[in-house]
Amino acid sequence: MEKRLPRSAMIFSLGFVFMLVCAVGAFFYGVKLGTSKTETKYEIKELQAAAVQKSSPYQQQDLVSFYHTVFLSYREFQSEWDDAMDDFAKGQGGSASSTLKNLAELARSKRTAASNFDMQKSPLLGDAQTNYIRSLEQFEQAAKAAAASSKSGDAAKLQNSIKQLGSYQSAVKQALAAQQAYYTAMMKWGATVEPNIPANYTMPKVIEINKWSSLPLIVKNKLMADQMASRQQFTAYYPQDLTSRIDDFIASGQPAKLNLKTVSAIADLLIDTEAVRSGDFTENRSKLYNKDLLPQLPFFS
Template identity: 25%
Template sequence: MKKRLAKSDFMMAYMIIITLACTIGGFFFGAFYMKTEIESAQAAALEAEQREAEKEQMLKEHKLYNEQDFVRFHYAVLAPVRELQNAHFGTIDMWADLDAKGQEEALKELEKAAKETLKLLEKDVLLPTSPLLVQAHSNFTEGVRTYLARMEQVRTAQNSNALSVQEVASHFASPGENWAKAQEELYLSLANWEASYVTRQAIPQEAPETVTIAQWKQYPFHYRTYLSAVSMTREGQWTAFYPEDLATRIDNLLASSDAATIGVQDISGAVRLLYATDAIQPGDFTHLRKKIHPELKAPEIPIYN
């Protein structure tokens, strides 16, 4: 007679069967999961490629970055933002000459201006052909909100003890990542306009980590202003000048023998030199345009006229 299996043997057999079932099930589940993940990644990559292809096609057909969008953006977004920026740096310039009451009044005026600017930016702006300008509008709005939050901190600190110009400036060293990002998006949109309507040549949509002098000279002007905006973000300082001022100063430096004499190797070195020597001033683009870029083509908006 065959010996019946003991209960422990049955349990062992069941455990082996269950373990095998779990292993096989886990294998197929893992394979299914991996297949789903791979298919999702492939679908996302394909969708991104299709979007980029559609964008390229629209650029070729002149359906993106219509000049009217830049005009709307300028008056609805850029003009009030720059007015606030100019008022801010005007206050910084005269801060040391004000008494305590004058300083308090200046901060009140800046806060009032920021609130009025925010109210304007919170309005809808029709920018149907310019996705980067839509993003820039949103980021400038967040940047002004950040400015207002820091203004509240400054006014609280000022009530306790009069702040020096350096202390006030340090509170506003940067109006936040949103403001810097908005500036980059604005100038990349201008570079896309230039690529579509002027040079008819594609441009990189991501700024390279390093730019040689030779590369810089090959890029069209508006792409150089975009690279300048990126450089300003990397410097982490909020300034009274704008990317077109920095780009023009870089061009002016490279057109002279100074860059070679000093040993400037790339654009990062040129930017550091210009910052260190305080060589960039608001309005440099306007003052040097006829000398350096007399034939510049740009959208018909006030910052270029």
Template identity: 45%
Template sequence: MEKRLNRSDLIFSLAFLLMLVIAVGAFFYGVKVGTDRVESKYAAPNEPEPTAPVMPNAYQQQDLVSFYHTVFLPYREFQNDWFDAQRKWLSDSTLDRAGYLDQLKKSAMKQYDAIKKVSVSNSSPLLVDAQTSYLKSLKLFSDSFSDLAKNANNLSADAFIQEVNANAYYKEGRIQALTGQGNYYDSMLKWAAMIDTDLPAEYESPDILSIAKWKQLPLIIKIKVSADYLSTQSEMKEFSPQDLTAKIDDFINSGQAEKRKLKSFSAIAELLTSTDGVRNGDFLQMKSRFYENEQLPQLPFFFSDN
């Protein structure tokens, strides 16, 4: 005779089956959750990383103006002393050039100390780099003057200036000065690109820039191209990149480029710089003729005789 399950046995069996179903369901749910987490973990690196936002306070006009007064002008003061000394040496061979070099060394270190104290915002790294390059330049020039002083009065002025230009410290100082200048003008292009979204924030000067292409460039890019040229050619001059820019535009507009069969920016720039055809202040003299409606940062060398 079959033994019938009593009520308690039946309840126990049903409870056991229910627990088994719950356990199996929980197991498979756990497997699914774990699988999803693993897939998510290894899929994430393949997703594109969010682009870091551009710092809203980078390359503001006030940063460019502050740099002009606290870094560029002190450096320019030393540079003017140096160019003035060379003119005097060439006009008077009896001058004590060793004494001049001692004064120039003091001038370089005076401006070095002034510029070193300046705090440039890290949000504008090109300006930080420019400050660093100007500091390196001043220190290298100071070292070169110490090195050159011992032979300063034993050569003619022309021969001595050639010796200066061949000095390793001086040559590296000139490179650093032009690098600082290039970074400063690159910062101006960054500023312009924020003001006018049609302008690129960066521009790489081509090896050959035709006159036709040059004429199409906005002024701020032309000035950057001129700064790049001076840096590439290691041309440290009394004039500024904007002076070279204006002189090239004048040369083209006057028909001289066509007359001389010059077809590129670099060909004209080489002719003008090698023949002392550019003067400090040329940009300001020609600004109303060529650039009346061009937008530039409010820096004194674009708007006054400073």
């Protein structure tokens, strides 16, 4: 005779099977819910990061646009100006009056070119544009004033007399202020890309070598733009050239031999001995800065 399970045993078995099904269902639901939450959090973080970059007034395309529309025009003028001043210093200026008139006209045309683009949506780039335009205006005035007086003096003394002009001194000051603003904008852009880059950083009065070495490259460049402005260093080389010479100097072990303990002391030595050249950064980049973040600008290539 076939034995039947007691009613209570059957109910228990059905209850167990039901609980097992519920447990398995709950497990897979939990996995799905957890995965969904993780994906949602990831998507939110991506959206937030994208929103920060979109809302930031300092995007890479703005830095590149500024380079080609404003900065490059200015540097083209500066190159012509520097060449003329070097010729004057060597007494090889030819017709100084004619050269200075041409420089005044070049400053005017480059000022017009730099004014044809609106960079004001990015406050620091807007400031840099305004200062470069004003600098070119002052260079134009300085060149005109020097041209008027160049007939009575020799070319060898002309360079020094130009440096005494208020318009020239104002032109240099505004150019260096523009450079500061541009490099600060680069740092602010970097802060939107990498979390270890600060959006704001002011160089303290004293910065020791160990502290300097721990800073991101884009911050170092900004600080050297500050240093060049404070020293009124109107040069053919860029802030990154000074940065790379300092880093190369530190890597060589020279600071310990010369008992130099601060970056300002090293910068003073390199600037005073004219040890910095345009192109130093490009020469040292592969050796010193393989992994450092920089905007994709031609003078970093």
